[in-house]
Amino acid sequence: MEKILIIDDDKLVRKVFKMTLMKEGYDIIEAEDGPTGLQLIRSERPDLTLTDYQMPGMNGIEVLAEIRKSKTNMPVIILTAFGDVVLTIKAIQLGAFDFLEKPVNPELLKTTIKSALDSVNRSNKLMGVVKKDIPVDNALEHSILVGKTAKMKEIFKSIGLISMNKVNVLIQGETGTGKELIARLIHYSGITRSEPLVVVNCSALTETLLESELFGHVKGAFTDSIRDKKGKFELAGEGTIFLDEISEISHNTQVKLLRVIQELEFEKVGGESPIPMKARIIAATNKSLEKLIEEGKFREDLYYRLKVFTIDMPPLRERKDDINDLVIHFLYKLNKRFNRNVTKIGDGVIEMLQQHNWSGNVRELENTILQAMIVAKNDVLEKENISLINRFEGDQEKQENKELIVSLAEVEKAHIKRVLDLVNWNKLEASQILDISRPTLNAKIEKYNLIQ
Numbered sequence: 308m309e310k311i312l313i314i315d316d317d318k319l320v321r322k323v324f325k326m327t328l329m330k331e332g333y334d335i336i337e338a339e340d341g342p343t344g345l346q347l348i349r350s351e352r353p354d355l356t357l358t359d360y361q362m363p364g365m366n367g368i369e370v371l372a373e374i375r376k377s378k379t380n381m382p383v384i385i386l387t388a389f390g391d392v393v394l395t396i397k398a399i400q401l402g403a404f405d406f407l408e409k410p411v412n413p414e415l416l417k418t419t420i421k422s423a424l425d426s427v428n429r430s431n432k433l434m435g436v437v438k439k440d441i442p443v444d445n446a447l448e449h450s451i452l453v454g455k456t457a458k459m460k461e462i463f464k465s466i467g468l469i470s471m472n473k474v475n476v477l478i479q480g481e482t483g484t485g486k487e488l489i490a491r492l493i494h495y496s497g498i499t500r501s502e503p504l505v506v507v508n509c510s511a512l513t514e515t516l517l518e519s520e521l522f523g524h525v526k527g528a529f530t531d532s533i534r535d536k537k538g539k540f541e542l543a544g545e546g547t548i549f550l551d552e553i554s555e556i557s558h559n560t561q562v563k564l565l566r567v568i569q570e571l572e573f574e575k576v577g578g579e580s581p582i583p584m585k586a587r588i589i590a591a592t593n594k595s596l597e598k599l600i601e602e603g604k605f606r607e608d609l610y611y612r613l614k615v616f617t618i619d620m621p622p623l624r625e626r627k628d629d630i631n632d633l634v635i636h637f638l639y640k641l642n643k644r645f646n647r648n649v650t651k652i653g654d655g656v657i658e659m660l661q662q663h664n665w666s667g668n669v670r671e672l673e674n675t676i677l678q679a680m681i682v683a684k685n686d687v688l689e690k691e692n693i694s695l696i697n698r699f700e701g702d703q704e705k706q707e708n709k710e711l712i713v714s715l716a717e718v719e720k721a722h723i724k725r726v727l728d729l730v731n732w733n734k735l736e737a738s739q740i741l742d743i744s745r746p747t748l749n750a751k752i753e754k755y756n757l758i759q
């Protein structure tokens with residue numbers, strides 16, 4: 308028989324709950340305040356705790372916080388006065404299983420308790436698959452590459468080869484397949500390890516800005532250039548320059564880049580003396596450069612100079628056997644970041660994820676796991692926690708998933724809001740999680756009218 312602890316300073320409330328729940332076959336123990344309740348938890352080990360919020364001395368949230376310190380999985384349900392949103396959020400953040408408003412509907416109370424106990428039972432049957440903590444060095448942790456499928460193994464081998472030879476590398480693949488991660492791995496696992504890695508996003512800058520970013524400029528080259536500025540090629544030294552979204556560079560910049568690669572030297576904008584170029588270039592693109600060449604938008608000679616070695620990142624839907632390991636990896640990473648403890652994966656979750664199309668690839672999977680983790684109520688990632696949005700699925704499936712289809716803007720808005728709430732509106736952290744710049748985040752907050 309499952310044991311439930313009721314903590315409430317009102318004797319009458321305790322009595323009513325006790326009667327309702329005893330009829331359901333539960334064993335009931337009672338406490339009239341928080342400290343007594345905490346003692347009973349230690350001595351009697353109840354399976355679930357139901358606590359009032361407003362109590363003299365110690366309130367329900369404080370009781371919850373104490374319980375969570377002891378790292379048990381015991382579900383805690385908090386009862387409070389009607390409509391206290393701030394409190395609800397706080398309680399859920401602290402790991403309350405649920406939050407019920409007074410007066411409590413007895414049916415709702417019974418179903419909530421049942422679902423809490425069921426979820427503990429399910430959790431107990433599952434083994435934890437996510438490691439608690441493995442100390443790793445920070446630079447490495449950010450370049451952990453998960454993948455056991457044949458395609459990924461080939462890529463690992465390539466990285467091994469090229470990390471010891473400073474040839475130029477072109478990484479091609481759909482958005483979110485891990486191109487930047489691969490670039491970092493190439494840089495950090497070989498001969499360039501102790502040299503700088505400099506990242507340039509070619510799509511983020513206009514032609515003139517990009518050139519001065521890449522090559523630097525001398526004082527007076529533009530009206531507002533009041534002193535000499537080093538460019539990324541110079542900053543990269545003998546390390547790596549990562550040119551992300553290389554397809555976006557203008558024709559003129561393509562010509563200049565080609566010359567740098569051919570002559571192994573470059574000049575600052577407005578400058579005269581050549582500077583030697585010693586860095587390795589890794590370029591990435593999610594557009595087909597061959598197609599752009601056909602359309603006359605990308606120079607063929609530059610293409611061949613960049614692709615001395617090419618890595619083609621497979622889309623996630625072509626390596627679904629990696630999904631399980633990726634989910635475990637992301638749970639580990641996100642648990643640590645958000646101080647959560649979701650270490651188990653519910654039945655059918657991986658199968659469900661394997662059926663999805665993943666047009667946003669690994670990044671979409673990571674975001675999906677993050678969202679699911681936010682709504683997970685205990686240590687298990689359940690199917691119900693996961694929301695998959697089929698953006699590019701076939702017609703028939705589209706029909707079946709009609710209720711699921713909302714506009715991208717709506718999803719974006721909700722996701723940004725969730726992430727902001729999760730990090731207490733720390734915009735720096737939110738922009739890192741969302742993988743967008745601070746100004747972009749601010750613009751979106753304004754656009755969607757998001758408020759704290």
Ligand SMILES: Nc1ncnc2c1ncn2[C@@H]1O[C@H](COP(=O)(O)OP(=O)(O)OP(=O)(O)O)[C@@H](O)[C@H]1O
Binds near residue numbers: 482487
């Ligand atoms: N094999 C992998 N193992 C672990 N994490 C991965 C893997 N592939 C991608 N990721 C993670 O997925 C996210 C997206 O990866 P990344 O930014 O490298 O993709 P990308 O190909 O550069 O995308 P885009 O074309 O949109 O710039 C990152 O958080 C990255 O750490």
Ligand SMILES: [Mg+2]
Binds near residue numbers: 486487551
């Ligand atoms: Mg990228």
